[in-house]
Amino acid sequence: MNDNDTGRSLPLLVIGGGIAGMSFAIRAREAGHAVHLVEADPDWRVAGAGISITGPTYRALKRLGLLQAVMAEGFYIGTGSYICAPDGRVVAELPMERLEPDLPTAGGILRPRLHRILSERVRQLGVEVRLGITVSSLKEGGEGLLARFSDGSNGHYHFAVGADGAFSTTRDLLFPDAPELRYTGQYCWRMLADRPSEIDRPFFFMAPDITAGLMPCSNDQMYLWVLENAPARRRIDDATAAEGLRALLSPFGGALGRLRDTIDGTTEVISRPLDALLLPRPWHKGRTVLIGDAVHATTPHLASGAGIAIEDALALGDALALGGDPAAIFTRFADRRWERCRLVVESSVEIGAMQQAGGSPDKLNHLMHAAQQALNQDI
Numbered sequence: 015m016n017d018n019d020t021g022r023s024l025p026l027l028v029i030g031g032g033i034a035g036m037s038f039a040i041r042a043r044e045a046g047h048a049v050h051l052v053e054a055d056p057d058w059r060v061a062g063a064g065i066s067i068t069g070p071t072y073r074a075l076k077r078l079g080l081l082q083a084v085m086a087e088g089f090y091i092g093t094g095s096y097i098c099a100p101d102g103r104v105v106a107e108l109p110m111e112r113l114e115p116d117l118p119t120a121g122g123i124l125r126p127r128l129h130r131i132l133s134e135r136v137r138q139l140g141v142e143v144r145l146g147i148t149v150s151s152l153k154e155g156g157e158g159l160l161a162r163f164s165d166g167s168n169g170h171y172h173f174a175v176g177a178d179g180a181f182s183t184t185r186d187l188l189f190p191d192a193p194e195l196r197y198t199g200q201y202c203w204r205m206l207a208d209r210p211s212e213i214d215r216p217f218f219f220m221a222p223d224i225t226a227g228l229m230p231c232s233n234d235q236m237y238l239w240v241l242e243n244a245p246a247r248r249r250i251d252d253a254t255a256a257e258g259l260r261a262l263l264s265p266f267g268g269a270l271g272r273l274r275d276t277i278d279g280t281t282e283v284i285s286r287p288l289d290a291l292l293l294p295r296p297w298h299k300g301r302t303v304l305i306g307d308a309v310h311a312t313t314p315h316l317a318s319g320a321g322i323a324i325e326d327a328l329a330l331g332d333a334l335a336l337g338g339d340p341a342a343i344f345t346r347f348a349d350r351r352w353e354r355c356r357l358v359v360e361s362s363v364e365i366g367a368m369q370q371a372g373g374s375p376d377k378l379n380h381l382m383h384a385a386q387q388a389l390n391q392d393i
Contacts, residue, residue: 023047024172027161028141029149029184031058033320034306035177036132037078037327043139044079045335050169051136054178056146060129063204063284064237066216066229066314067121069113070389071321076117077328083131088123089209089230095120095216102219102268113390120216122231124206128320149174152187152302159301173301173340175330177323180291182308188299195289198313200366201242201250203259204284207273209236221265225369228269238273239314243370247287255283288313288366292359295352298344305330305347310355315362316385322358325393326351354393361385 024047028035031053043049067075067088075081097106110119136143147167152174153160162168176184185192213236217228226240240262250258256277263274277283293309306323326347333347361381368378 025050025170027052027149027159027169027171027174029174029176030178030182030306030308031055031133031136031143031145032060032177032179032306032323033128033132034308034323034326035175036136037324038175038177038305038330039136039141040078040132040139041327041331042334043136043141045331047334049141050171051141051143052147052149052163053143053145054148058133058143058145060125061284062125063206064122064229064231064235065125065128065320066317067118067123068317068321068386068389069111069117069119071318071324072117072121073113073392074321074324074328076114078324080131080135081117083135084123084128085118085121087127087131087232088121089232089236090118090121091215091230092119093215095218098217098219098268098270100219100221100265100267102266102270108218111390122216122229122237124231124235127232148183149187152184152300154300171301173303173343176302176304176308177306178308180289180307180311182304184302185293185304185308188302188304189293192293193291195291195311197247198288198290198363198366199243199245199370200288200313201244201285202288202314203238203240203242203255203262205238205259205277205281206231206235207238207276209234210269213269217269219266219268219270220375222372224262224265226263226266226270228273238270241288241315241366241369244287250285252283255285256281258285259283290359290363292356295348296344297348298341301340303330303340303344303347310359312359313362313366315365316358316382316389318358318362318389321389322351322355325354329393350393354389357385357388 028051039049094109096104148164150162159171219226230236260277291311305326330347333343
């Protein structure tokens with residue numbers, strides 16, 4: 015196998031069947047490469063309620079060829095969002111910029127629907143998918159890579175892509191001394207609900223110590239998110255999560271207050287601590303590279319985690335198309351992605367820190383606006 019050959023099919027391994035891994039599998043398979051994707055979950059499930067989609071994320075989905083499918087399954091707008099007082103009154107409209115004429119400004123989709131869109135495309139393209147197995151070891155040999163799997167099988171590849179998320183075992187294999195995820199001092203609570211017609215765009219609600227929002231994610235559903243300041247990590251029992259969310263929403267009226275009053279013991283509530291990680295470069299070792307949350311796990315303050323994961327896949331695909339040995343490809347990829355991913359992680363964490371410290375709303379808005387303007391620039 016000649017590392018300098020271009021335009022030929024190469025056997026590639028993708029470790030992880032989340033947004034980053036599936037996006038790269040799609041990109042690489044469309045370029046004609048033989049892609050093998052392994053996913054630890056035997057049922058290939060996805061956790062979470064809804065996901066917000068920003069203009070840059072819609073642009074990345076367009077480059078991936080999935081814009082129309084996502085728009086058809088989700089909810090999108092071409093206007094701005096509303097900022098509301100605790101009692102529900104709209105106090106300001108936040109304008110949003112169309113990055114391209116056919117792109118929405120913002121929107122949302124149910125996480126399982128986005129997962130289905132991506133996984134169906136992966137299957138349609140003929141990616142070999144194996145579920146319920148993990149990578150036990152990665153060994154360099156000659157001009158290739160030998161991967162051994164947890165079921166005792168093995169495979170030979172040109173290179174591997176570790177896209178197995180924030181708790182990446184591939185990262186542990188490559189960089190056992192890498193920094194660990196860091197708790198950022200906030201919890202995020204989420205729940206799905208029926209969407210009233212008045213919630214036709216993102217709504218943000220600001221109260222002392224609590225920030226919340228309503229995001230439409232389909233024609234008939236929306237999701238609620240709440241950011242809670244919590245100095246220490248704690249265990250939240252599923253049996254009492256609904257009660258905890260009701261208490262957090264006590265300062266709010268209007269649409270948010272009406273939604274709070276519907277929460278009871280049968281309401282499914284998701285709560286998780288917000289962690290972050292920015293792995294220093296290099297993001298590769300030998301013939302294996304890390305992408306997505308495995309190298310830049312972020313908090314949701316800029317709603318950009320999924321977007322930069324898809325962008326990673328596009329950028330790695332572009333680097334692969336230019337040819338060269340894996341080290342050159344991976345270096346080219348990381349050089350292109352580092353500043354943008356650093357911006358998302360560090361700005362998101364800083365926004366969360368300002369919320370916890372009760373920082374000036376003007377300074378907070380300035381930071382968010384500056385980060386969004388930077389993200390509006392194409393990758």
